[in-house]
Amino acid sequence: MAKKKTKKQSKNRIRNIASIKELSTTVTNMKSLKQTMPLLGPILNEFGVKTDKIEDALSNIPELDMQTKDIVTIPDRFNNFFAEHGWITYRMMNFDVAKEAVLAAESGNFKGALELILQYYNVETIRFQLKRLNSIIAFRPRMELALKALIDYEEKRYHACVPVILALMDGLVNELHADRKGISAESTKLEAWDSIAAHSQGLEKLVRITRKGRRKTTNETITLPYRNGILHGTDLGYDNEIVAAKTWALLFAVGEWAAKAEKGELVPPEGKPKESLLDIIENIQELNNTKKELESWKPRESISINPDLFKENTPEYVLNKFLTYWMQKNYGRMTLILPYKVFDEKTAPLKVREQFKSQLLISYEIVSIQDIALSNTTISVKLLIDEFGRQNEKNHKFIMICEDDQGHAVSPKKSGSKWGSYTWHV
Template identity: 35%
Template sequence: MPKITDNESIRPLLTFSQLLQTGYTFLEKIPFIYTINPKLKEHRNQVMQMIKDSHILTLPDKFNELFSKDGWICYSGLSQTVLEQSVALGSTNKYEEAKELLIEYVDEKMVEFILTKCSSRPEFKTRLDLLKLLKIDYLEQRYHSCIPLLLALIDGLVNDISKHVGFFTEKSDLELYDSITSHETGLPFLKLIMNTSRKKTTEEEILIPYRNGILHGRDLNFSNKEVASKCWWLLDCVIDWSDEKRIDKQPIESISIKESLEKYNKTQELSKRISLWKKRPIKSEKYWQSQNLITIEQGLPEHTLLIFLNAWKEQQWGKMFPILLHNIGKHKGKAIPEIKSDYQKIKLLNFRIDSSEDQTPSCTNISSYLEYVKDDIKQSSNISISLNYANTENGYPELRDEPNGSWYILQLSLRQILFS
């Protein structure tokens, strides 16, 4: 059976790591080489650490081997800590402890994070009110009510996103190229398990969300935390699937070991530049209130924010389109009506920057004061607006000032005004 480690994005890294390990194992047997070339010794610790870190690449396969038969699969959004701990427990005959870890991972914080992700994705956002109610049911242990509706919503979500069929339909195609979540051993396998035929009515407790048995009234004893947590787990996987489906990654030509080494060297150079990065000094509120589009240097996040807010005030939706992070790769004709729907209901009157603080090499939070009319009521808010410096083609974070990046507004940081 194909493995996740065979993925295009993982296989070259593992191969390179294995070559390095073989090479340094050989050098350890002839230590006088270090005398001839002392630089090899200097780089040894760095290389050995990289080899040690590469073990994380093999964990998704191990996770699926251990837990997929019981209704859990590894996905891109899974916490690395939980991934490592669960595999460690499951591999050392502590399977029940591993199961408990995975069940408890789906706590209030995780569910809230799922809802946050749903709020910025169109098909998910339309179901957000119901999902918020299901969160309450889950936390208050009303598993009998949240499980069936979660299964139904997931089916409808996949139907809307695929524009073809629902999640549990036999013809649904959930496998995607170079994916962890949608690998053959991941989401497609999970669908097969959850879609198992349940032809007899049973009162025996089940621990897997059998869709047919639950929604057709055959599995009567399904109301428990393990089944409910697996439904939220599945929803998080579907979010990953929908994001990857939009990217529609296709195979590329394989790269040589030399190219892998060059790629690694570029990564190391970027790491050095990141380590040298420092936050800008925090300026006073008086300073920011005296700034405008003319006085603020182009290329700074504050300049981008003022362009965005001015376009909002003037209802120039086309100018807002290229500044919103979630619009990267989206067709302008489709995105502008969505922007208009989100922002037209709020008439922005005035705005100003009160303070700005760099958070990471690719993120700045800008405290802003906004005056606006919403629902015919004049209001004002102090809000922290997040801007990310991201790759202009794929939206991945970049080190600020890198040539292939730009500043983008994270719409999620405006949710208290837009969606409350």
């Protein structure tokens, strides 16, 4: 069961990280603005601001306030219940699953909550999240082994996949940590600014559990991925689905830290100016527009797979450009598909060249285009690639995400947004 937090722990909560705190502050400002609108409205009208749209947006404040409270509190509530049992939340984890597990635990159905989390880590979930880890340069050489471990997981060969996953995350931490030490070192701290996973109440807490010394050999079944006991051959009862699923979850949480470490985002950036009233108003209008888009969004029907019919600023148009540039070996232009902040502008062409210099695209065929969400489209492509003089046919899914310049998924209509793919690495 969840334990009561001390006063010190209450201050050090995930709800206090920058992005969540900013969301909470924005909603608070909007609530305050709603209260002052009767006085402020006439003044704004004098400046030509259309207050009817603002008032329309502000009418949704109660619903938005409830949603925000969930977003703000669920990560801490989840970790408070489940961290000691080997589960923590992280940005890639499905929020609805985390919320449902928390509500089940709070209602007294703790066993059902644990089962719900375990079932979430099915093969498709793991495969999708592994593809997101492909955005971490240091993880790419490890992807082949990770995918082999996934096959073992699917075939229920848990004894084989668990040590591999543990070794891969150990190497990943060793490569990116300033101290050049693996996850097992007591001095290794896995905290990062503005991270849900890499937090003292998240990853740090979980790693302290998994790195426990396990010197006595035992055949007893364990339910936690004790790194030292498993890799040193003393915990022999790790061959089960629970340990395997928790090991995958730990890898994805470590991946959140790794992405921050690789981009140099472990510490806070320089402070930014506080929002003005006009900034708040613009945010309200943008939130309202996005909400309306989400409510009215439907996947496109009968999307043509003919590149000649692709419209500009669509995910298929961007992908087709990327594939065309690949055929031309134009590595500089191929960077158009990279998500924001994957590489800096100076090194991006070189990184793309390193990846594709031994892969010449001979031809390609768009097989299917499927809109998953407002800012998410999956495009399946059949590729004919010349690798070291041998032609190989590959089927690849490009998961196209529409992002802003901060790497946040946004509406394709938002100014400055662009379509990119975290699965550009074929």
